[in-house]
Amino acid sequence: MKYGSVVRDIRESRQIKMEDVTDDVISQPFLSRFERGQSDISLNRFDHLLKQLHLTPAEFFGLSEQVDDNQTPDAPYFGYFHDFFLTPEIISNPALLRQKLTQIKKLEVITHVEYQKRPSRWHLISWRGAQSCLNHLYLHVDPSKVISIDTSPVQSYLLGLTTWTAIDILLFGYFAEYMTPDFKMQLLTLVMKHIPKSSLLGSWDHFLLSIVFASFQQFMVDQQFPFAHDTLGIMQKLSTHFDNTNFEIILLFMNGWYHYDVGKGERKDAIREMENAISIMTILHHNDDADDLHKLKQQITGTDPTTITSDISL
Template sequence: MEIGSLLRQIRTNKALTLADVADEDISSSYLSKVERGQNDITVTKLIHLLRRLETTPEEFLYLATNGLSLGYGDRDRFLETYFGKTTSMSIDPKKIPQIIKALKSEEEKARIFFEKAPSLKHKLAVNGRAILAILFQSLFVEDRHELPVRPDLTHVAEQYLQRLDNWGELDLYFFMLFSIAMPASTQRRLLTIAIKRSHYYRHFTNTPLLLLNLLENQVMLELTRQDTKTAAHYLAQLEKALDKQPSAEFALWARFHQAELYVRNGQHKQAATLLDQNIQMATTLKLRDLADMFSYARPIILNEPPTSVYKYFHIMIGTLEETA
């Protein structure tokens, strides 16, 4: 439906005349021409007009797209452009060859697109998929127990993010996905930029918990880097953010990471108690995926060395399947 026709439909549905809607900024004649498609309308005037029509921008977009679901589905579709289809990462040795094959296939498809049409978007897609393949190879095949630091693959993403005046929702997820292969100092500097701009995130209606997501991911990154002190620093920031934006899910993640820190400080008893409580609370709140995750991670955290954190590494690499 054309914008003008939709605006007229909204107006007539609300039993408003052109004169009812018109004011000193939008005249009746101007609005009439917009409705008939004879005049264009700027974004600023459109927002003003929606207020006059007592309609929110969200409702207008919903009507304009015929109820098409917007939000995470679109975010995932955008991210798939850069990182390929979601691949389930398994630590089952029998599944490793097919996972490597799938990751390499996604990387090759992106490379072909880039060779046909060189662009920043296609270059980022090649590098992003290469990072996922290298990550899996490093952690699950070569058993290196450390994140792959590949500035040769992340530099183009760093430049892209640094030159933006502000980051949108996709850019923030994009940053988190590339974070695993960035040099730690560069990644932390970009995180500081993201946090400073966090007051803008309230406008992202699909991601009210985005700041919590950023901070929780950062704690996980620091634990994987074996930097306990820095992990504790970001965990404190996460807990402070939770005071302003309560979330049962992220509160449980904060407690989970606290248990990890207890173990690394030699406090195994406190860690076991906290993990058991977390499993019970997640189960009670019917957060089944979290309860399963905590149950899976519990023996690893309590009985294996800190380098085994990669076994339940959950940032951007999909779902780890427990070996049979």
């Protein structure tokens, strides 16, 4: 199979210019010849090209309808973004929090310099990611240092995609907090048109589960009930597509919450739906998830008066 034409189709569908992925390893003339099928490419160069496209090998072979039995970890193909996500352990541990702050300060400088040297869209998105991560850290360390961030380049990029890959889903989740409910619903609808058919792209299910559930929470808290209802339909489709038990459990909880707030049926039946979801999570030994759902149920019913936050865990 001519992989060059597949690379070209993927690159163009994701609005990536040729000059944004070429460098001292892969020159623009060489990439042009490769995409036209006039040059072969070495394995090392091909792997480098995938990293420049932020496309995992599994995704590439899935999109090219080929099977790769030797899948590699996704992280190297996502740039710095795996460094930008914060775990509860980091947030709750002052020493880890300071260590992470030092790391992200350095990455903010690095991504800014990279953007100045080569102002490509990806370098701008990476810089915005580092700035956003710093904001989250400063909220716990020194809120006076939190700055305003312009994420419109990220949003316009996502809105213009005609092919979505795992990195795009990751970007959606990471920057979702900056999006209005209307825009988030628009992106969710777009994503549903581009869910990959290949089972190779398994990382999508984890990303999408977090994004859809967090979006539903925002819609419910903001009383955007038509959006919340549409999100239930999206979760149902995802559950069928991925054949993933976690989708079914979260959908059960979401239905209970929706019925509790919107008032369809008895509230005790709605509570029972949420409790059933929690019980199933416990039976499956997903104890952290069960605890999170239990706390959320208490917030929904007013037993816990704290504010519901729609955090996305990727």
